Amino acid sequence: MSGLSTATVTRLPRYLRLLEEMPRETVSSEELAGAAGVTAANARRDLAALGFQGIRGVGYLTTELRDRIRKELGIETRRRVGIVGAGNLGTALARYTGLSKRGFDVAVIYDVHPGRVGQRIGDLTIRHLDDMTADLEKGVFDMAILAVPAGSAQKVADALVEAGVASILNFAPTRVSVPKSVAMRQVDLSNELQILSYYG
Amino acid sequence: MSGLSTATVTRLPRYLRLLEEMPRETVSSEELAGAAGVTAANARRDLAALGFQGIRGVGYLTTELRDRIRKELGIETRRRVGIVGAGNLGTALARYTGLSKRGFDVAVIYDVHPGRVGQRIGDLTIRHLDDMTADLEKGVFDMAILAVPAGSAQKVADALVEAGVASILNFAPTRVSVPKSVAMRQVDLSNELQILSYYG
DNA sequence: TAGATTGTTAATCGATTAACAATC
DNA sequence: TAGATTGTTAATCGATTAACAATC
Numbered sequence A, B: 001m002s003g004l005s006t007a008t009v010t011r012l013p014r015y016l017r018l019l020e021e022m023p024r025e026t027v028s029s030e031e032l033a034g035a036a037g038v039t040a041a042n043a044r045r046d047l048a049a050l051g052f053q054g055i056r057g058v059g060y061l062t063t064e065l066r067d068r069i070r071k072e073l074g075i076e077t078r079r080r081v082g083i084v085g086a087g088n089l090g091t092a093l094a095r096y097t098g099l100s101k102r103g104f105d106v107a108v109i110y111d112v113h114p115g116r117v118g119q120r121i122g123d124l125t126i127r128h129l130d131d132m133t134a135d136l137e138k139g140v141f142d143m144a145i146l147a148v149p150a151g152s153a154q155k156v157a158d159a160l161v162e163a164g165v166a167s168i169l170n171f172a173p174t175r176v177s178v179p180k181s182v183a184m185r186q187v188d189l190s191n192e193l194q195i196l197s198y199y200g
Numbered sequence C, D: 001t002a003g004a005t006t007g008t009t010a011a012t013c014g015a016t017t018a019a020c021a022a023t024c
Helices: A006-021 A029-036 A040-049 A062-073 A088-095 A129-138 A150-162 A189-199 B006-021 B029-036 B040-049 B062-073 B088-095 B129-138 B150-162 B189-199
Strands: A079-084 A104-111 A143-146 A167-170 A183-186 B079-084 B104-111 B143-146 B167-170 B183-186
Touching: A006 A029, A006 A040, A006 A062, A006 B189, A029 A040, A062 B189, A079 A088, A079 A129, A079 B189, A088 A104, A088 B088, A104 A129, A129 A150, A143 A150, A143 B189, A150 A167, A167 B189, A183 B189, A189 B006, A189 B062, A189 B079, A189 B143, A189 B167, A189 B183, B006 B029, B006 B040, B006 B062, B029 B040, B079 B088, B079 B129, B088 B104, B104 B129, B129 B150, B143 B150, B150 B167
Parallel strands: A079 A104, A079 A143, A143 A167, A167 A183, B079 B104, B079 B143, B143 B167, B167 B183
Antiparallel strands: none
């Protein structure tokens, strides 16, 4: 029960990215802050919330902090992700190699279209959605990326939840509701552009 | 100079989505709130910030509120978007029809690879990145989606800014800095998964 | 010691919410 | 009038920041 604030949690990946590229043995709160777009005081407070101490006059030990953040995020070991939907977006995400570099393995991808099931995407073979529940219960993956049309997003999410998925990243352009016990985040391209349109 | 809070701006697209699907002539703050995941009081306060008034005992007029939000977001008329990078992700985004439904036209897509330039994606023909500046200055598009590798993101962003782009949606897995006059938002898939990993 | 940088306090800021009078 | 729902106040909550003593 560490109870980090949501604001702190969203910055941890940004600190981590810097730490993974950092050649020096120590790093200052100011450098970390730059990577996250906040002030140095804010970065120090975030690390204090982790219970991680720096060295006055010196900074934070790079590799120790890196490992501590990885542990906090639950990515000490690689995580297995399942992609649901092998349309344009699902296929693009399955081919995206950046995920692997950051500790996520795309273990499986599903679709329902007869012409699509069985086709290959890189090392993966598209499986039928009907296999998803059994795969999830077998531990083939535990994090899901929803890349299905808006109309089927809630139904697929329900099936994922029912089978015990840990978390869902929703790319479908519709709100999906899940129990509080399941973590979910949504990325909505149109919403992002509309927000940008306001400012630009 | 209306000066909405950033929190309010991020909710406007969610209200708008509900309003676009709403069959009734009026809508309550509670319904709007449900679409955005906030309380009814919060939704009412957001609309008050727009200077939009409801009718006590009745609710808000659906089409008037819809038009008001569209106007506020600057999407009364369709906006033209340019995609930079015709790799997996850029191609998937170019094929995504949901953008058009919400008022954004993908006007052009660029790449630098000789084998890629000239190929077609749906109605579009991939253009060379060297054409981007001239296109931007001609008004072919004014919002950009960055879908290039991390290594070239900053360089491309600089060129976009130089040529007067209004806003940038950055899918590259790296922070890019732009002048305050240019709006930018970043979508980082790995970061999203890492955040989810913390909760799930 | 001198310089650098943390850890933390206190103040501020921004956003959310409950509650209820106003009024359709 | 009775019921519904807004508009807004006041309180609360959560997050950020400046500043500086502590200390490497």
